[in-house]
Amino acid sequence: MLLVSLVSYIDRNTIALLVPTILKETGMTAEQYGWAIAAFSITYTIANPLWGRWLDRVGVRWGMMLAVALWTAASASHALAVGLLSFAAARAALGFGEGATFPGGARTAVQTLPPQKQSRGIAVAYSGGSLGAIITPVVITPIAYYWGWRAAFLCTGAAGAAWMVVWFFVSRRPALRVSRGRTLGQARSFATAAKSGPVPGSQRRPNFRDPRVWSYMCAYAWGALPLALILYGASLFLSRARGMTQVGIGAVLWIPPLGWEIGYFVWGWLADRRVAAGRDPTSAFQPLLAAAMLASLPLALTPWVRPFWLVMALMFVATFAAGGFIILTVGWTARVFASEDAGLMAGLGAGAWSLMVAVIMPVFGRLFDRGRFDAGFAVAAAFPVLGFGTWWAVNRRPREA
Numbered sequence: 001m002l003l004v005s006l007v008s009y010i011d012r013n014t015i016a017l018l019v020p021t022i023l024k025e026t027g028m029t030a031e032q033y034g035w036a037i038a039a040f041s042i043t044y045t046i047a048n049p050l051w052g053r054w055l056d057r058v059g060v061r062w063g064m065m066l067a068v069a070l071w072t073a074a075s076a077s078h079a080l081a082v083g084l085l086s087f088a089a090a091r092a093a094l095g096f097g098e099g100a101t102f103p104g105g106a107r108t109a110v111q112t113l114p115p116q117k118q119s120r121g122i123a124v125a126y127s128g129g130s131l132g133a134i135i136t137p138v139v140i141t142p143i144a145y146y147w148g149w150r151a152a153f154l155c156t157g158a159a160g161a162a163w164m165v166v167w168f169f170v171s172r173r174p175a176l177r178v179s180r181g182r183t184l185g186q187a188r189s190f191a192t193a194a195k196s197g198p199v200p201g202s203q204r205r206p207n208f209r210d211p212r213v214w215s216y217m218c219a220y221a222w223g224a225l226p227l228a229l230i231l232y233g234a235s236l237f238l239s240r241a242r243g244m245t246q247v248g249i250g251a252v253l254w255i256p257p258l259g260w261e262i263g264y265f266v267w268g269w270l271a272d273r274r275v276a277a278g279r280d281p282t283s284a285f286q287p288l289l290a291a292a293m294l295a296s297l298p299l300a301l302t303p304w305v306r307p308f309w310l311v312m313a314l315m316f317v318a319t320f321a322a323g324g325f326i327i328l329t330v331g332w333t334a335r336v337f338a339s340e341d342a343g344l345m346a347g348l349g350a351g352a353w354s355l356m357v358a359v360i361m362p363v364f365g366r367l368f369d370r371g372r373f374d375a376g377f378a379v380a381a382a383f384p385v386l387g388f389g390t391w392w393a394v395n396r397r398p399r400e401a
Contacts, residue, residue, distance in 0.1 A: 001105040001125035004068060007163050008101045009132030011075040011094060011156045012040065014140050015087075016232045017253060018149045020239040021246050025149075030236055032084045034365025037232055040091035041358030045351040047099025052347025055100065055107050056340060061171040064104045068164055071097025076157030079150040095354070099347070102126060106330060106346035110339050112175045116276050119331035123268030126330075130264060130323065133231060133257030141250030206337045206345060215394035216333050216345070217352035222387030223292065223325030226299050226318045228357045229380040230256050233364050234315065241303065241373050242311075252312060259316035263323025267292070271331045281335040282395045285328050292324035293388040300381035303373040318381075325387065356383075 015022065019033055028036075055063045074093035081087045105125030113121040144152045170176075206213050234253060238244045244252075267288060274284035299318040302311055326349075333345040360379075367376040 001108050002128040002131070003163055003166065004064065005101050005105055005126060005128030006132040006135070007068075007128075007156075007159050008071070008098045009129040010136050010139070010159060011071065012098065013133050013136040013231060014152055014156055015078065015091075017136055017140055017235055017250060018144055018152065018246070019235055020249070021144065021149055026081075026083055026087075028084055028087075029365070030369045031362060031365040033236075034362035036084060036087040036091050037361040038358040039088035040095035041354040041361065042095070043092045044095035044099050044354040045358060047096045048103060048347035048349075048351030048354065049344060050347070051100035052103035052107070052343035052345070055103050056343040059176070060104050060107055060111070061167075061176050064100060064171070065164060065167060067097050067100035067104070068160055068167070069097075072157050072160030072164070075160060076154055078153035078156075099351070101129070102330075102350045103343040103347040106334070107343035108176065110334055110342035115335070116272060118334050119268040119271040119275070119327060120265070122330055122334070123264040123327050126326065127261055127264045130257050130260035130319070134254045134261060137250040137253040141247060145247060206333075206341055206348075211394045212336065213348070215391045216329055217348055219289065219325060219387045219391035220329040220349035221352035221356040222383040222390070223289070223296070223329070224322040224353055225356055225360065225383040225387075226296055226380040227260065227322040228353075228361065229299075229364060229376060230315050230319055232357075232361060233368065233376065236368050237303075237373055240368065240371070242308070255312045256315035256319050259318070259320035260323045263320035264327050266320075267324040267327045268331065271328055275335065281332050285332045286392065286395075288324065289328050289388050289391065292321045292328065293384045295321035295324070296384035297381055300378045302377045321384065325384065329391075 015036075022028070023030065023033060051063070051067060071094050074090055074097055077090045077093070078087070081090050102125075105128075106122055109118055109121030109125050140152045140155075143155055208214075234256060235249050238249050238253070239246075270288055271285060274288070275281065277284075295317055298314050302314045305311055305314065330346055330349055333349070334342055337345055363379075364376045367373070
């Protein structure tokens with residue numbers, strides 16, 4: 001599952017890395033690029049809960065095989081794109097297939113690991129995304145330099161096909177064949193509960209009348225929104241505001257996602273440690289989410305600082321904090337809601353984030369076209385405050401199980 005999220009982020013980040021070259025050759029504007037990203041985000045938003053529910057029901061083995069087959073074809077089709085409509089169509093198809101990525105990772109972690117290891121398990125499964133963002137500049141830049149940006153998309157398609165071969169053999173493990181009924185993770189959860197007693201407020205089925213579901217989606221979507229600006233807009237910022245070349249951008253753009261990668265494991269370890277100490281899920285996660293919110297604020301200073309190392313450091317810290325919002329919110333739902341809905345809940349979180357990206361990326365693109373990088377970074381830094389505030393307002397008082 002780490003590898004599949006890695007492949008998915010190489011697929012989606014290739015266009016973000018090469019956007020200065022693509023816009024130059026195709027004549028597209030940054031705002032049009034933002035709409036192409038929005039096309040991905042819209043279908044990704046819809047697909048996440050759909051794939052999540054389907055994977056909960058039919059299992060991850062063949063569900064993930066189908067999803068990766070769909071998005072591999074979509075990724076390779078980018079090599080044929082010539083303008084906004086063709087890029088938007090390819091991005092939309094890619095977004096629909098990749099909607100299975102994080103529901104599949106969360107489903108696998110909950111299905112195969114005991115409760116005290118699930119946050120770290122989710123971190124491992126999800127960390128392929130941040131690792132893919134780190135690897136993309138290193139791998140894709142030389143391919144695009146020597147053979148062109150279209151060849152880069154053909155290579156991403158080949159990576160997806162290779163994963164399908166690996167998954168065919170790995171997924172024969174008996175625990176991954178489980179679909180309906182009790183999973184291995186549920187059986188261990190019940191065994192643990194028999195020894196330690198019930199967790200307050202846990203094992204409830206999610207429904208949209210429950211404000212906690214909406215607070216989770218807001219915290220995930222708004223708390224991790226700075227990640228969208230950095231992943232999809234950093235190359236444009238470095239090109240237009242800092243005057244860097246495509247090769248120069250590729251040489252440094254692995255640094256911000258490294259914070260995201262480290263963040264997954266640090267926040268996951270802290271969450272599991274606090275839960276293992278016997279705290280209820282909300283009190284265990286609240287100070288960690290508050291810390292992630294505070295770490296997001298300095299991103300607003302990025303356009304104003306001159307030392308380049310400080311620009312990279314601010315982006316690094318922002319992605320570190322965004323990784324915290326993702327892992328902490330998903331880990332919280334794994335303990336508050338029933339484990340058989342793990343895929344659905346992961347899909348709702350990732351889908352909510354993607355919906356925000358669909359709304360905000362055209363705005364960021366228009367601001368960047370006008371040179372208003374200061375406004376773009378300030379808006380991105382403000383959203384984690386809204387995300388944490390909404391989650392805290394809904395969950396500050398414990399609810400009866």
